[in-house]
Amino acid sequence: MNNIASIIDLAVLNGCEVKRNESLKKLTTFKTGGIANVVITPKTVYALSEILMMCRKSNVKFFLLGNGSNTLASDDGFDGVIIRTVGGLCEMYLTDDHTIYTEAGVTLSKLSFFAYDNALTGAEFLYGIPGSVGGAAFMNAGAYGGEMKDVVEYCTHLNSDFQVGQLSSRQLEYGYRKSVYMKNGFIITGVLMKLKKGDKHEIRSKMDDLMEKRRDKQPLEYPSAGSIFKRPENNFAGALIEKCGLKGFHIGGACVSEKHAGFIINTGNATTFDILALVNHIQKTVFEKTNVKLETEIKVLG
Numbered sequence: 001m002n003n004i005a006s007i008i009d010l011a012v013l014n015g016c017e018v019k020r021n022e023s024l025k026k027l028t029t030f031k032t033g034g035i036a037n038v039v040i041t042p043k044t045v046y047a048l049s050e051i052l053m054m055c056r057k058s059n060v061k062f063f064l065l066g067n068g069s070n071t072l073a074s075d076d077g078f079d080g081v082i083i084r085t086v087g088g089l090c091e092m093y094l095t096d097d098h099t100i101y102t103e104a105g106v107t108l109s110k111l112s113f114f115a116y117d118n119a120l121t122g123a124e125f126l127y128g129i130p131g132s133v134g135g136a137a138f139m140n141a142g143a144y145g146g147e148m149k150d151v152v153e154y155c156t157h158l159n160s161d162f163q164v165g166q167l168s169s170r171q172l173e174y175g176y177r178k179s180v181y182m183k184n185g186f187i188i189t190g191v192l193m194k195l196k197k198g199d200k201h202e203i204r205s206k207m208d209d210l211m212e213k214r215r216d217k218q219p220l221e222y223p224s225a226g227s228i229f230k231r232p233e234n235n236f237a238g239a240l241i242e243k244c245g246l247k248g249f250h251i252g253g254a255c256v257s258e259k260h261a262g263f264i265i266n267t268g269n270a271t272t273f274d275i276l277a278l279v280n281h282i283q284k285t286v287f288e289k290t291n292v293k294l295e296t297e298i299k300v301l302g
């Protein structure tokens with residue numbers, strides 16, 4: 001605990017926001033999880049690196065969180081430091097007339113509006129994905145035919161020694177919901193995105209159109225982490241789950257959405273235990289009935 005106290009002191013000294021005994025329900029879109037000892041939101045990359053170095057030196061576990069929209073937090077909470085980029089690393093600016101540099105903690109919806117404001121097209125697909133730029137660059141987030149890999153020129157990061165560096169798009173080893181950052185454990189601090197000049201009216205109507213599609217197809221009225229499973233080859237997880245008769249199936253407060261079987265929703269009082277039990281049940285049933293192994297897309301915290 002003394003180690004954590006010295007990390008908190010350092011965080012305060014570096015102007016970070018610090019919250020103690022914070023519920024992970026507040027930090028994840030699934031709205032489940034226990035208590036985290038400390039949540040630190042650094043405002044600068046320098047502060048972020050100082051905190052990370054101190055965690056390592058003091059042998060304190062940390063977890064890097066963006067907007068928590070692809071993360072399932074343990075009911076036991078997190079005995080360590082959660083470092084949150086959203087609300088902290090949120091600088092965003094044009095580097096020339098068609099390139100945006102954005103820090104990792106900027107939300108994807110703010111980024112899409114910034115692109116729209118500057119009549120830049122190519123980022124519309126990100127509108128409606130409730131994540132951060134860092135989380136999206138890590139996951140190679142994508143929707144409606146677009147993926148981060150199509151727009152990222154390079155990512156800046158802190159490497160395993162917490163030194164500043166960058167990787168160009170070719171070095172990012174982007175694949176379906178996959179990036180090199182899942183292997184190297186570096187912390188993404190920002191992304192340079194190359195977009196194209198476009199017509200503001202067309203950009204806005206594409207954004208609205210994609211949002212409409214989401215509202216139509218997805219259970220946005222419930223807490224979730226979006227699609228829980230990756231898309232299997234030549235198939236759709238939601239279609240397979242539906243085919244197995246699992247729509248509406250629930251364990252505790254975790255339920256397969258009636259609106260979109262690829263989503264598990266928290267109907268109010270779900271625990272992470274319920275969600276994981278439901279994930280297991282779905283995987284087992286789908287494999288038994290269709291011989292397809294469903295792989296989860298979400299990351300587990302704790």
Ligand SMILES: Cc1cc2nc3c(=O)[nH]c(=O)nc-3n(C[C@H](O)[C@H](O)[C@H](O)COP(=O)(O)OP(=O)(O)OC[C@H]3O[C@@H](n4cnc5c(N)ncnc54)[C@H](O)[C@@H]3O)c2cc1C
Nearest residue numbers: 066067068069070071131132134135136141142143188226
């Ligand atoms: C309603 C809903 C709809 C969704 N629709 C889509 C969709 O259409 N397409 C899609 O791809 N996803 C979708 N998602 C999932 C999710 O929004 C994306 O995966 C998003 O990119 C996650 O970003 P995040 O900041 O919330 O990540 P988090 O959940 O905070 O983190 C996810 C992982 O990324 C790591 N990470 C976060 N930030 C960094 C960083 N700066 N450096 C290194 N690692 C980092 C975390 O450690 C964790 O392992 C949806 C989710 C919801 C709830």
